Amino acid sequence: MNMHSYRDLKEKVIDNGYCIGCGACLSADGVNGTNELDSYGMFKPSFNDLDAPISDVCPFFTSRNESELGEMLFSGFEGIKQNEFLGYYIETYAGYVRKDDFRKRGSSGGFVTWILSRLLEERLIDAVIHVKPSGKKGILFEYGISSDLEELRKGAKSKYYPVEFSEVLAEVRKTRKKYAFVGVPCFVKAMRLLCINDKEFADRVSSFVGLVCGHLKSSxxxxxxxxxxxxxxxxxxxxxxxxxxxxxxxxxxxxxxxxxxxxxxxxxxxxxxxxxxxxxxYGFFKYKACDYCDDVVSETADVSVGDAWLPEYLNDSGGTNVVIVRNPVIKKIVDLGIKESTLKLDVLDPEEIVKSQEGGFRHRKDLLVYRIALLKNHGIWFPQKRVEPSLDNLDIRYRKITFLRTQLAEKSHLAFKEALRTDDFEVFQEQMQSLVEKYDSLYKRSFASKALSKIKRFFRSE
Ligand SMILES: Cc1cc2nc3c(=O)[nH]c(=O)nc-3n(C[C@H](O)[C@H](O)[C@H](O)COP(=O)(O)OP(=O)(O)OC[C@H]3O[C@@H](n4cnc5c(N)ncnc54)[C@H](O)[C@@H]3O)c2cc1C
Ligand code: SF4
Ligand code: SF4
Missing domain, CATH: 3.10.450 (Nuclear Transport Factor 2; Chain: A,)
Known part of the structure; x- marks a missing residue:
């Protein structure tokens, strides 16, 4: 039984800055509170009764990691395999949607909107919970519900923007429909935890489409x-x-x-x-939570989708997806899509998918080891991670990069607030400049040293 209270959640997760603002803690039955944008443009929950017990739904407070959830969800499926970085998978692909204008209207290959449209057409779901343009003043995007293809299409494309789902889940609770949920990895994990803890959500939310995620931005x-x-x-x-x-x-x-x-x-x-x-x-306006997250590819989703940032796909301006399928129902739909030539999807080695997100994995695995070691040394609480803290395995350049990235993110929030107060954008640039220059110089040096070793290699081979 979980004995934590909302006060524990507030003191450990929210006050220490590890909250991503998802709203899962406000979606449990009978909880009173609000989730609003703070003065830095990030969602921050608050609760009416801090002494009430909380169920295990916060992605940064739970002791259940993505590997454990993945095992519970997928390990029983036929043909399932495991990769250290991608989690469970049945098949991994790269490609795009050929049919209609899914690709044209999508961020990359249009696969996300296509698979959701197929789930609707097959009547496996009645509606989709995803992020769409908002009708509210001062808010550009928000979670909403789409029940047909036209609505679904309006929500296509990536929104590097703060969102939360407690409001939309209140609507979901009132209906008896079946839904697919779309989110970045920590939101998918939060939604999975809600389903584990709440039968009403478990009955309603049946498909999970995850996005690969670098980090989330404030408004x-x-x-x-x-x-x-x-x-x-x-x-x-x-x-x-x-x-x-x-x-x-x-x-x-x-x-x-x-x-x-x-x-x-x-x-x-x-x-x-x-x-x-x-x-x-630079990580300008990054949520601090993103520096304490180790799921790059939505390991708890039935299917994960990202950009194929690989040399063989980069030259195609139309955009190409990487796709990781974990659920046999999705696999069947994908197989049919390939057979009917609706999808131009080639099987791609999982290691290539990992390569396509090289920077993301470095920041969230290797550099995370160092970030949590620093916190441990200072006796500061941090969310449980799948990597062990260590100060030993990182070279000096990456230590500097890690440190500067944290500073750049922190400073960007403060400097923009000052620019807004003084009504002058240049104030923001001026305040960021010295950190930006220091960060850039680390990459320039690395370019120079790379060039030098290339020259050395050339002369050795002559
Ligand atoms: C914050 C963020 C960071 C990302 N970082 C990376 C990365 O580092 N590497 C990488 O390869 N890919 C990343 N992606 C995913 C990538 O940008 C594309 O979303 C993905 O390739 C799917 O493209 P598509 O053409 O198939 O999707 P589309 O057909 O364009 O559909 C996108 C779907 O995602 C939903 N959506 C958009 N934004 C959000 C959001 N903020 N939260 C929840 N749902 C949303 C939309 O409502 C829509 O249903 C990121 C996406 C987001 C939102
Ligand atoms: S991360 Fe989500 S569940 Fe956790 S405290 Fe923040 S809003 Fe609540
Ligand atoms: S990096 Fe993405 S998945 Fe991780 S905490 Fe940030 S928004 Fe969530």
Whole structure:
């Protein structure tokens, strides 16, 4: 029996900054509280009765890790295999959807919206819980429910934006429908834990589609992108983080911003790498929780989907997915899709999938070992992880990178707040500059040393 109270959850997870704001703790039956965006643009729950007992639903407070949940969910399936980084899998693929405009409208290959549409068509589910544009003032995206293909399509594309699901789950509880749930790994884990602890959710949520995840951003990320192009935070109306150009590498996608500029509605589309602060490595506006997470590929989902960031797929501007199938029902639908040529999906070695997320695994496995060791040394509580803390195995360059990434994320939240207070975007840039330069210099040096060793290798082979 779980003896923890909401006070424990608040003191350990929320006050220490490990909360991702998912809202699972507010979705348990009979809990009173709220989950609202704080002044940094991140969801933060609060509870009316801190002494009430809490069920085991928080992805950062539970002692049940993704490997244990994966074993419970998938180990009994025929043909199931295991990979150290991907968890359980029946088959792994790379490719895209050929049919209709799923690919064109999707972030990468359009597989997520396609598989959800097939689950609806086959009547395996009645509706989908996923993230869509919001109708609320000042909020760009939120979890919602889609019951048909048209609604589903409106929710396509990745939202690097804070979301929570307690509001939508209150609706789910009132119905007797069957749902598929879409989320980043920690949200999928939270939803799985809710189903384990709550029969009403277990009866309703039957399919889990997971996204590969680098990290989540506060709402200030969108505002930073818009403000530097002249659209002030309060005038931002919409953003497409993954605008596709008809040619060029898939990784060189654009960002499309809609909002008011000098009193007129404008739409601005520019390459993502032309925006200050877009570099994913800087981790601007990253939730702290993301630095204490070790599930990169949604190991508890029936199917996980990401971008094929691999040289053989990068040149296709249309976008290519990596897909990890863990559930035989999904496998059957995928097999049929391949047979009917609806899907252009090739079996891809799991090690290649791991390679496609090399940076993500390094940050969330090797560098996590170091981050939690630092906390342990200072006697600070941290969520249970599948890696052991150690200060020994990381070279000096990666120690510096780890340290700077933490500083960059922390500073970005504070510096943007100051920019908002002074109504001046340059304040943000000025305050970030020295950390950005230090971080960049670590990568430049590494480039130089790589070039040097290449030259040395060349002369040795002559
Ligand atoms: C925060 C975030 C970080 C990511 N990081 C990586 C990464 O490091 N590496 C990688 O390979 N892939 C990453 N992805 C996944 C990738 O961007 C694509 O979403 C994935 O390849 C699916 O593309 P698609 O074309 O098949 O999906 P689409 O057909 O475009 O459908 C996307 C689906 O995901 C849902 N969705 C979008 N944003 C969210 C959200 N924030 N929370 C829950 N559901 C959402 C939409 O509602 C839609 O149903 C990330 C996605 C997100 C949201
Ligand atoms: S991570 Fe989710 S479940 Fe845990 S405290 Fe935050 S909102 Fe609640
Ligand atoms: S990095 Fe981990 S904690 Fe952060 S949003 Fe992604 S899955 Fe959740």
């Amino acid at each position: 200030r990320f969108s505002e930073m992108l818009a403000w530097q192009k002249g659209v002030k935070p309060e005038d931002l109306r919409g953003i497409d983080f993954r605008w596709k150009y008809p040619s060029g590498p898939a990784s060189e996608y654009g960002i499309k911003i809609s909002g008011e500029k000098n009193g007129e509605m404008v739409t601005i589309t520019e390459k993502a790498n032309s925006f200050y602060g877009y570099n994913w490595g």
